[in-house]
Amino acid sequence: MATHPINAAKYVANDERMHWHDKALWFVREKRDTAAHGLPEWEQLREYASTIKTHTMNKLDFYLEEFEKNALAKGIKVHWAKDALEHNQIVHSILEAKNVKKLVKSKSMLTEECHLNPYLEDRGIEVIDTDLGERIVQLRNEPPSHIVLPAIHLKKMDVSDTFHEHLGTEKGNDDPTYLTRAARASLRKDFLTADAGLTGVNFAISETGGVVVCTNEGNADMGASVPKLHIASMGMEKIIPRLKDLSVFTRLLARSATGQAITSYTSHFHQPIEGGEMHIVIVDNKRAEFLANEKYQKALNCIRCGACMNTCPIYRRSGGHSYEHVIPGPIGSTIAAFKEPEKHNSLPFACTLCGSCTNVCPAKIDLDSQLYNHRQDLAQNGHLSKSKMGSMKIMTYVFNRPKLLDFAGFMARKVVPKLPKSMIYNKFNVWGKTRDLPEFPEHSFKELFAKMEKEKKQEKNNEQ
Amino acid sequence: MLQQYHITFIQLITIKGVHMKIGLFIPCFMNELYPEASMATYKLLENLNFDIEYPTNQTCCGQPMANSGCAKDIKSLAEHFVNTFKKYDYIVAPSGSCVTMVKEHYSEFFDDDDVHYNKVKTSIYEITEFLHDIIKPENLDFSNISFAHKVGVHNSCHGHRALHLGTPTELNIPYSNKLENILSLIPDIQLIPLNRSDECCGFGGTFCVTEDAISTAMGRDRIQDHIDSNVEVMTGADMSCLMHMQGLINRENKKLHVLHIAQILLGKEL
Numbered sequence: 001m002a003t004h005p006i007n008a009a010k011y012v013a014n015d016e017r018m019h020w021h022d023k024a025l026w027f028v029r030e031k032r033d034t035a036a037h038g039l040p041e042w043e044q045l046r047e048y049a050s051t052i053k054t055h056t057m058n059k060l061d062f063y064l065e066e067f068e069k070n071a072l073a074k075g076i077k078v079h080w081a082k083d084a085l086e087h088n089q090i091v092h093s094i095l096e097a098k099n100v101k102k103l104v105k106s107k108s109m110l111t112e113e114c115h116l117n118p119y120l121e122d123r124g125i126e127v128i129d130t131d132l133g134e135r136i137v138q139l140r141n142e143p144p145s146h147i148v149l150p151a152i153h154l155k156k157m158d159v160s161d162t163f164h165e166h167l168g169t170e171k172g173n174d175d176p177t178y179l180t181r182a183a184r185a186s187l188r189k190d191f192l193t194a195d196a197g198l199t200g201v202n203f204a205i206s207e208t209g210g211v212v213v214c215t216n217e218g219n220a221d222m223g224a225s226v227p228k229l230h231i232a233s234m235g236m237e238k239i240i241p242r243l244k245d246l247s248v249f250t251r252l253l254a255r256s257a258t259g260q261a262i263t264s265y266t267s268h269f270h271q272p273i274e275g276g277e278m279h280i281v282i283v284d285n286k287r288a289e290f291l292a293n294e295k296y297q298k299a300l301n302c303i304r305c306g307a308c309m310n311t312c313p314i315y316r317r318s319g320g321h322s323y324e325h326v327i328p329g330p331i332g333s334t335i336a337a338f339k340e341p342e343k344h345n346s347l348p349f350a351c352t353l354c355g356s357c358t359n360v361c362p363a364k365i366d367l368d369s370q371l372y373n374h375r376q377d378l379a380q381n382g383h384l385s386k387s388k389m390g391s392m393k394i395m396t397y398v399f400n401r402p403k404l405l406d407f408a409g410f411m412a413r414k415v416v417p418k419l420p421k422s423m424i425y426n427k428f429n430v431w432g433k434t435r436d437l438p439e440f441p442e443h444s445f446k447e448l449f450a451k452m453e454k455e456k457k458q459e460k461n462n463e464q
Numbered sequence: 465m466l467q468q469y470h471i472t473f474i475q476l477i478t479i480k481g482v483h484m485k486i487g488l489f490i491p492c493f494m495n496e497l498y499p500e501a502s503m504a505t506y507k508l509l510e511n512l513n514f515d516i517e518y519p520t521n522q523t524c525c526g527q528p529m530a531n532s533g534c535a536k537d538i539k540s541l542a543e544h545f546v547n548t549f550k551k552y553d554y555i556v557a558p559s560g561s562c563v564t565m566v567k568e569h570y571s572e573f574f575d576d577d578d579v580h581y582n583k584v585k586t587s588i589y590e591i592t593e594f595l596h597d598i599i600k601p602e603n604l605d606f607s608n609i610s611f612a613h614k615v616g617v618h619n620s621c622h623g624h625r626a627l628h629l630g631t632p633t634e635l636n637i638p639y640s641n642k643l644e645n646i647l648s649l650i651p652d653i654q655l656i657p658l659n660r661s662d663e664c665c666g667f668g669g670t671f672c673v674t675e676d677a678i679s680t681a682m683g684r685d686r687i688q689d690h691i692d693s694n695v696e697v698m699t700g701a702d703m704s705c706l707m708h709m710q711g712l713i714n715r716e717n718k719k720l721h722v723l724h725i726a727q728i729l730l731g732k733e734l
Contacts, residue, residue, distance in 0.1 A: 352669075353668065441499050
């Protein structure tokens, strides 16, 4: 099913909203450029990040074990989950043991990936997303459309309507300060009444056994400090070897994500709070398969900054939901196509191979090459439509026969200009839906060249 | 056709006694649809006194199939290309993306130490790149060309980011742009900066039909950027991108001329 083109066409149909979305994200991309260009050592930092990540991935077993050992020594409980279900079961069992009825959660793409919220809600636990953007989409019962800006697809009036319905704000009041205060008042209550807090993890430091969480709202700190129980869920690729490696990533992360020099809060969690408990759940969920695959391994370098989304001209004009995958955009497309190629076969093609994503990526993931490789893998494994494969076979056949190609071109140049417009611009001519065909010249270059050579020869003969 | 051009005397100031043989690679669709831009490429090289050959058995480089996932099927095209062009000192083409195809995506069909492919890979150039890197701007004289127009450079992605014809806005490295450097040798040309200097136009090969809605939106935005910047002529080093945008411009009767960079450099008059 080619789902992305269908979703994208719907998104583009609302021209005003599409352009608004494009401009909002381009604004973030430009902020990122200003921040990145402000550091003379920017490209060197990207190289460091890539090298550190690649090194870590190649010794992941060692660093994970060291991390576990150091975390345990600090009184943190460490759990291992091979997949999404196991992650959810572990989190649930920890909460159940403490009789938790209400969980406050800061942003975590991993728990989105594992569909933790519905799993816990089905078992009677209330889950409150505390990142403002995540809270908005949670109230609307929508998935995030961006990994850093979860509600970037919404305008302030959409938020106003949502808050009016769920938080009782004034109808029609879309003043951002008013709406933010309303969310804050509501979340404050949740923080104070929650029995446990769950955070994501931006970086897990093998050397210290602690985790680092970066937010702009301080919501992770509230969630991890007010309730006595803190669970941190992390994909196993979040490991970095040493504390001093962290500075490379913190300098890159916020600049790449939003153009800030650093996130408002960079919080280090290195032990349970007094009288409390801290758990870390380390999740595989097919990351080991990435690790084993040379072509796609670098996708694990991702630090989830979202810069590839902000720069992607297709993402900006089709919106995050058009990808129908927890992580959209270029990095989401390569992850989705790797994990479930059949389901997400249109995503590697939702791309012009422009390469901008690879250039903005702070960890130097070869995103456009990966998407090119996915196309080859999809074709090899029979995940592309028969009509597409058929037309490619015909083209290859013709191109392998230069004389036949010349003849086809000759016929087209003779016939097409004589055809009535209605015959050229039919429903099978997708190009012609919005574009005119090029004017067909009388002669091909090859024909003109032959003529020119002949004339030159004649001239030479005449001279002699 | 060439009557529309100024007679140009682009002179190669220093050859230093090297006799170089150039193989002209004209992408299949340009051969069929854009003989004028193709001829302009040929004439540019001819004016520089090169010994140019145009092998007439050349065909498609395979890019449309490879970008559609069928790279495995184009091995024969890659071998044919290398066999056709291996004897030349330089291979020059008026298309950044076709050159990228040969340079970046043929390696899977040849051994790492394949002498012929390695020669082809390192001697193939897009025409602007060839003028800039091999001939060098200081050896080029476009002083008798007049092109008194406001020109916007469309930096096509493959040429821009894969061949490094220009510095991409994403990277924090010193700025340079080969298209601008060569075009600015024309005394009265006005190069106009765009709001988004290297945004993709949305052509993308088969992308333009498989994702036609987004492709069209991207093309329109790219055109609008030129119009908003008061550009009269859009130019670039990739005819496929220009074909896509010309198609939109013609359909929507927009006031914007489109020319391949080789046409401007040969002294095309509007």
